[in-house]
Amino acid sequence: MNWEARADLVVVGTGVAGLTAALRARELGLRTLVVTKDSAGAGNTAWAQGGVAVVRDDEHDDGDSVQRHAADTRTAGAGLCDEDAVRAILADGAAAVERLRAAGARFDLAGAALARTREGGHTAFRVIHAGGDATGAEVQRALSSAVGADGIPVLERHCVVEPVRDESGALAGVLALDEHGNPGVLRAPAVLLATGGLGQLYAATTNPEVATGDGIALALRAGATVADLEFVQFHPTVLHTPGAARGRRPLITEAVRGEGAVLLDVRGERIMAGAHPQADLAPRDVVSAEINRRLGETGAEHVLLDATGIDGFAARFPTVHASCLRAGIDPVREPIPVTSAAHYACGGVVTDVEGRTGVAGLYAAGEVARTGLHGANRLASNSLLEGLVVGARAAEAVARDLARGAAVRRPVLVPVPAAAVVDRDLLQRTLSRHAGIGRSAEGLAEARIALDQAGVVRPLRTREAVEDASLALTAQALLTAAEARTESRGSHRRRDHPEIDDVRWRRSIALRLDVSGWLFRTDREPVRSVA
Template identity: 40%
Template sequence: MTRPVLIIGAGIAGLWAALKLAPRRVILLTGSPLGEGAASGWAQGGVSAALAGDDTPALHARDTIEAGAGLVDAEAAEALASGAAQEVRDLAALGAPFEREGEAWSLSREAAHSRHRVARVTGDGAGAAIMQTLIAAVRVADHVEIRDGWAATALIPDAEGGCAGAVARSPTGETLQILADEAVLAMGGAGGLFALTTTPAGAQGQAMAMAARLGAIIQDPEFIQFHPTALNAGLDPAPLCTEALRGDGATLTDRSGHRFMKAIHTDAELAPRDVVARAVHRQNAAGKGASLDCRAAIGEAFPRRFPAVFAACRQAGIDPRIEPVPVAPTAHYHMGGVATDIDGRTSIAGLWAIGECASTGLHGANRLASNSLAEGLVSAARVARVLTDTPDRSAAPASAAGTAQIPPALPPLALTRLRQAMSRHCGVERTGAGLAELSALIEAMIERHGEADALIAARFITAGAIARTESRGGHFRTDFPQTNAVARHTRLSLADLTRSTGPALAHTAPAE
């Protein structure tokens, strides 16, 4: 009997892959209760896709490549751009309530896009609406077995060095080996490693740590995208003020009301995210303040056009209809992750990765706005097509009892200390001295607490940042502000982290 495909994670990528795999049987591990704990549901902007009459996949791919600061893989960009529109249509057919203007799509424009191409839901509700649609469909899908709240704790190696499934823990603490010939990681990013983040705190780079223990390659882990405009009101996680606000004309101003982005970039507020994030960071660091002024562009229509942002502002005691909204850059998206090809295939037989936890080279050093949900959908569809036609591997565990390495848990106070240090030393702007201090802290914490997933993931990010002695996209070193002439990917294994991680080790592969 054919073993089911094991999907680990239930954000947009995991749910869409589960549906697209029909009629092949699927076991879906949700980690948190279905619908909770996935960053997908918090995504506000929408799904980027060439749906307009004046747009094409070629233009979408071009914008993706230009935003990625020299590190975007052209094949990955073309795969996303050529596939996104059909996935949006399929989602709409399933019931996702994308905005329409008659027969045409209602599309917004976001930073670094040359066209209006972001399909949205009620201004800022795309992620939540799409998740609701997918959850409803998965719950009634006969081929999907949902293990609600079951979290994968480790991958099981097979006798040939591949993956034979995962060890999972139930909400009540029960553990179970789930054997599978094919396991798909769809576990999201690493924003929870930072004290200032717009993502669920539980997203701590677990996919990187789990895959690396089997020998998988981790690519470009140092590239964290910091969203320029999170609500700066002391909330954890920080509510996102969607880029669609700036796309609709909101401006960034200092305390005196001066619009500071016009002097920094020709596209002003719609400059690439890394440019805007650094500008906002520097404004706040200099004590000048940074606020998003939506009064003229949105005004009284705010509650109707952007209800999620409006609710977050009101919770913080701010009325964006009549006053500017204080903002700050916060960790938002991990552009690196488990290295895969454009179909989600890792370097480990039987192990696949899709969505934010994967690194195909699509985002390069700086993700194009709203390409995240599009990537989740397209990567899920691609891996499903491949796995539907993949012969059974009949993978056997390396031993009768399995040899999965179940990592220790990181105590809450230690995690808080790690998150604070990551934001301080591996944030919007970095220095060699700060990264060295962070690295020493991580090693000391590993010595005390063991190789917890969060520490291994932080180790990968820090090692990549130390080795990249240049500034590129989301990685900015104040001690190395220049951008090297040749763009190179970082590729690291777990074994590399126990050795020196100088440039010669980490940067081995020029971008194609």
Template identity: 50%
Template sequence: MTAVTRLTAPAPGWTAATDVVVVGSGVAGLTTALRLRASGLRVLVVTKAMLDDGSTRWAQGGIAAALGEGDTPEQHLDDTLVAGAGLCDEEAVRVLVTEGPEAVRRLIATGAHFDADAEGSILLTREGGHHRRRIAHAGGDATGAEISRALVEAVRADADVEVVEHALVLDLLTDAEGRTAGLTLHVMGEGQRDGVGAVQARAVVLATGGMGQVFSATTNPAVSTGDGVALALRAGAEVTDLEFVQFHPTVLWLGPDAEGQQPLISEAVRGEGAHLVDADGTRFMVGQHELAELAPRDIVAKGIMRRMRETGTEHMYLDGRHFGAPMWEERFPTILASCRGHGIDPVTQLIPVAPAAHYASGGVRTDLRGHTSVSGLYACGEVACTGVHGANRLASNSLLEGLVFAERIAADIVARDRAGKLTPRHQDGAQAAVRVPLLAPEARAEIQRLMTRGVGVLRSAVTMAEAADGLAALTAEPADTGKGEQPQVETWEATNLHLVATALTAAALLREETRGCHWREDFPDRDDATWRTHLISSQQDSLLTTLPQEH
């Protein structure tokens, strides 16, 4: 593969300055920005696409919180710990479930409208792994879009929140003491800030979303290329639990060669009573788990894969024909339109489904206030690993996690600012990594092919070693910049995907057991004696290491 090199020091190009840079426009990023502005800090929001095009808007099912009669945070905690397969940080989960209900109410006060009954009470549904109805939803199956709308409107209503759209974050700037001093980014499009430039800041909050595009088929949008995790690794920050990639069990099957973002069939469809069946109409999840189709996602995904193997087929089916047209139209209008757009009518037909990459349970390692291992660098949302999800995320906990920990990050930054503990305002000597080899854009497809074949739902030492060798081969040739060749967003995305794919594969190879959404064919059993621990990856001087957490 051809490679190019780039300069990331802030000297060339444009520069800007603010108190805090928030990278990402999903629920985590925008909530952080709003809370910081409410405390008087200057905030710059950087988003890779448009402000209203964050990953949050793709969320269908809803946001989980103990809001219903008879439900309690303790019950929510229990369900989360079970789903996490022994690797959740119980303290982090307790923070999530106890602070969650009020955080949702503050979101409603911000302007988000959830589906409610005639008396105004929030309607709640169930999803996999939940023993109670605790999923609040909006627009039937458009919860993420409604939350995004409300937060975007609130940000746009505050003229003091500066926004840079169509900007790809590159690398962290640090001062002489190694503290965060800002970041570099590449702004696309016309304007005074085109090209590579730098933003000096006293703190940086990563809320860049996931890395689903590391696989050929995913529910993630095209911009989910692991940019935040890659930046953190290059900055020397620790990342953890990368091997735990959740494959959503019910993604609309569009054929064996389907690539890119795939239509999601929300777990809420099963929560309302749809059944998983094979071609003969047999409900194969019955008897595999007490919750059948509503078992945690890793169990359902494995059940589907097993049945596909047993029957020699490429997909299973979701049967919601008994709902009838009115329910499909009122409760799941987005999914109904998506299916019909692909020639399938769920009112009268079975929906072909198969697992696809959906959510990264791991990410940049943080504490309960969002701190990473680099001073002044915070992470929140899917890019972060707070310890809430463990080895497998409980359905609809992700929006809640982004909301709760965004508020905690904002509170911590404000407190540190008032205590004089943030990086000083002027850091003229701030530095970033100087030269980074970039892969050519066509490497992206090869990375996705290697990862899908070797590190997908089913993994083994043989398949992952093949993937690791293929990834290493992509950087084996010397860099060739060529005359006049310029770095592009596509080259940076390919390079970021390569780094996170390499780290993910290393962790998955090291963990010799099956746990949560990490399924080893050669090590089919869970091994608490050896592997009830986290794997932590870090990079120094381009050398990536992955080791078990020290206790």
């Protein structure tokens, strides 16, 4: 190994969960090191538009409450939310927002109060926002500034490859590559994964290029369990740009519909009228599925979002307005062409509400984690809230666990590992075709076979190789779960099993890797893997 660094806690990722954890860990006296494979602001957080869903004691709609927010969350989660996790995380929301404001975040105001909007699945106006539709960018700015002011070291352009262990097998840190590809070790008794999502599994996504499922793969290789990976939320409204091959698509925040915009098909007919009691503000899985159905009927590539009736659109939604103008569309005067794209991973590394995984010393928070808050479909704007709450709780859990006597261990150094990788374009086309909104046993099996046949084992000596290996393993785990769940629930839709089956499937599907590197359903037989 060419280099080494030591800490009490290594945080992998610089989004809302990771930086919140780093700040809280520093407050608790922990030597904390943050590492990210790109620049500090390159993750998903900065792209979040809508806001933070929270019920505050002194500012809320008449009749709204944390309990009502929890009920909306459970409804969206389609029977798979963990009741205790929902209660615990949402109850801490208001305090987490106040900590964020104390760190310098500036939210939009309506007079002296925080401005609130409503998004899909919410029965009240409880989503606070910043910069109109730039909440994530403001959260990222505030947390990054606070981390810098606290002097917390951030290693940019350092790609984490593998967990490392000591002679007893205990977690001892992570193996990483610097920006020149030189391997080194970050030694620590505690590692927090806050790596974000897996949107780059798909050809069209709202996620940036860094969202390659790295945390899922790292956790699996460390021996942790993942669950609910089949529940990938597709955002109903991203800007349709003709001829776009693959990559991140501009998001049209759900708050646009919260302010009165409606979805139309290319014939000008309302899409959601009569399709759901909440019409255009139905949960995202419902809206995405209905859009997909209408596209099949009309043969069109997109539907239309008519926001021409919103007064002051450019001021309220400056990010969306600018994206539309760049594409040659004036949303003030004409409907916006939109379609759905992969947006958010509802599942991930199984943790408790304090970020602990089943592996001692390994923690996870944010989109990479599966706390049980989201169930089968995330309620809009619960994601930033979860990152704020669980990020802080994870730091506190690390401090308590280390106080019991864990020390920085000497890792057993191993060569840079090798793993199966798949051509990224092939992988994205395969997942988009067979593991998108409409799935079937035949298509999922075809996808698994295609990835198996395309896999090539290569040493993980570059960031690209690490990402491709993460995508390959995460894709196989997702396909395994999607094949097993023979029903349609939340954001998982099976054409061959269109109904919910509460008798068999009101539970999560959990996976891990065994010692031979095979994916294993914890309640069933081992299944094939590219690991």
